[in-house]
Amino acid sequence: MRRMAQVSQIAALVKQAAQEAGFELAGIAPVRDFSELDQFPKWIAAGRAGEMKYMEARDEAGHLKRASLRTVAPWARSVVVCAINYNTAHPYSTQVQDGERGWISRYAWSREDYHEAVMRRLRIVESRLRQGAGETRALQTCCYVDTGPLVERVYAKYAGIGWNGKNTCILNQKLGSWLFLGVILTSLELEPDFPAPDRCGTCTRCIDACPTDALIAPYQLDSNKCISYLTIEKRGAIPQEMRAGMGRHMFGCDICQDVCPWNRKAPATTLPEFQPREGLVNPALEWLAEMSAEEFREKFRGSPVRRAKRSGLRRNAAIAMGNSGDRRFVPVLTKLAEDEDAVVAEHARWARDRLESEK
Numbered sequence: 001m002r003r004m005a006q007v008s009q010i011a012a013l014v015k016q017a018a019q020e021a022g023f024e025l026a027g028i029a030p031v032r033d034f035s036e037l038d039q040f041p042k043w044i045a046a047g048r049a050g051e052m053k054y055m056e057a058r059d060e061a062g063h064l065k066r067a068s069l070r071t072v073a074p075w076a077r078s079v080v081v082c083a084i085n086y087n088t089a090h091p092y093s094t095q096v097q098d099g100e101r102g103w104i105s106r107y108a109w110s111r112e113d114y115h116e117a118v119m120r121r122l123r124i125v126e127s128r129l130r131q132g133a134g135e136t137r138a139l140q141t142c143c144y145v146d147t148g149p150l151v152e153r154v155y156a157k158y159a160g161i162g163w164n165g166k167n168t169c170i171l172n173q174k175l176g177s178w179l180f181l182g183v184i185l186t187s188l189e190l191e192p193d194f195p196a197p198d199r200c201g202t203c204t205r206c207i208d209a210c211p212t213d214a215l216i217a218p219y220q221l222d223s224n225k226c227i228s229y230l231t232i233e234k235r236g237a238i239p240q241e242m243r244a245g246m247g248r249h250m251f252g253c254d255i256c257q258d259v260c261p262w263n264r265k266a267p268a269t270t271l272p273e274f275q276p277r278e279g280l281v282n283p284a285l286e287w288l289a290e291m292s293a294e295e296f297r298e299k300f301r302g303s304p305v306r307r308a309k310r311s312g313l314r315r316n317a318a319i320a321m322g323n324s325g326d327r328r329f330v331p332v333l334t335k336l337a338e339d340e341d342a343v344v345a346e347h348a349r350w351a352r353d354r355l356e357s358e359k
């Protein structure tokens, strides 16, 4: 009885700490082999992770690390999941139509990289948890934002943060899906929350709106077809058959969230770190295509956009210009077609041919 009281007190303390640290939501999931995690090995086996080799990491016995926390953190008993709203008061990608401009996804235009913004806050919660538990030597904790060996969204569901939508994102009834997740694994057995019920109902808007058919079925995404994967994670050449569907996306994609009814009234944050850097909301394509190495370094220092590297961003800009229907880009594409970066040059030739072949 005494132990239960202590455990629920710590859970309350952790949630209070999360709120004070700036998280809108926090909950606790028990460590279990949830049925959703059975999907993960199937997803990997079907090649849905594309070239993201880190998703396929295995332990010595050959088990996929991300499929079960028992593999990578056998000591973990609970997962504290925290969520922070990154939505800002700017239009959705589905509301802007200017052919000369592209799209950098909402999460990536921020002043600070979310990995740091979330981890900083998570550390505060972790230290309050450790204090609350009495800092015994046996207590183990570990914080992850994005890069940990677990499927964060499954734990987010069981921590009551929100449900796994048909677009695979975590959706909260009050806040929508513009949420970053951060998790703290702990050896403490904390009082768990209830999983959030699925509120997608008969809606299929996200699946219908995806321009590349990456949502191959409800709750299932094929990375190879996802614009987010193609613009951020895919290195080298983008398969020709995928290029037209990518529209004017420069980095990431928001469409399956923009069309979601639960994001219609999503509140906006006023946190300065998530406000956009100058020029990144609906950015000019020519500016990004012609960006020098020095300007790229300056503009994207401490930004998630660095992940695509300058080469990837210019490659994406070439595709976007090819999809713009705007022949005024032909001269800049002709210049890029001779670029010393062979990938950029090939994509620029493709884009120029596409514009010139249009009536």
Ligand code: B12
Pocket: 036, 037, 038, 039, 040, 043, 052, 055, 105, 106, 107, 145, 146, 147, 148, 149, 150, 151, 152, 153, 154, 164, 167, 168, 169, 170, 171, 177, 178, 179, 180, 181, 182, 218, 219, 220, 221, 223, 226, 228, 229, 232, 233, 251, 252, 253, 254, 256
């Ligand atoms: C790899 C990865 C990607 C890949 C693959 C995405 C994907 N859907 O798997 C790519 C590069 C495409 C990507 C894109 C994006 N990502 Co990402 N990504 C990750 C990462 C690192 C791993 C995700 C993963 O494990 N995927 C494996 C698949 C199998 O898992 P899943 O899609 O979540 O599917 C589960 C559920 O759908 C579940 N399920 C539930 N019910 C049902 C029912 C049925 C019938 C079935 C079959 C399955 C099922 O089964 C799966 C679990 O096995 C996580 C961080 C992390 N460590 O978890 C961030 C993460 C998921 N990404 C995030 C974000 C913000 C994005 C983008 C919005 C960025 C952008 N604007 O471009 C897009 C969203 C695209 C989308 N619709 O998912 C956030 C999501 C926050 C949220 N609110 O959900 C995370 C959690 C990072 C973070 N810490 O905040 N991402």
Ligand code: SF4
Pocket: 167, 209, 210, 211, 212, 213, 214, 215, 221, 225, 226, 227, 228, 253, 254, 255, 256, 257
């Ligand atoms: S992020 Fe874009 S491409 Fe990927 S599933 Fe959603 S709508 Fe489709």
Ligand code: SF4
Pocket: 165, 166, 167, 168, 171, 199, 200, 201, 203, 204, 205, 206, 207, 256, 259, 260, 261, 262
């Ligand atoms: S658009 Fe509809 S189906 Fe897709 S995640 Fe939102 S509510 Fe669910």
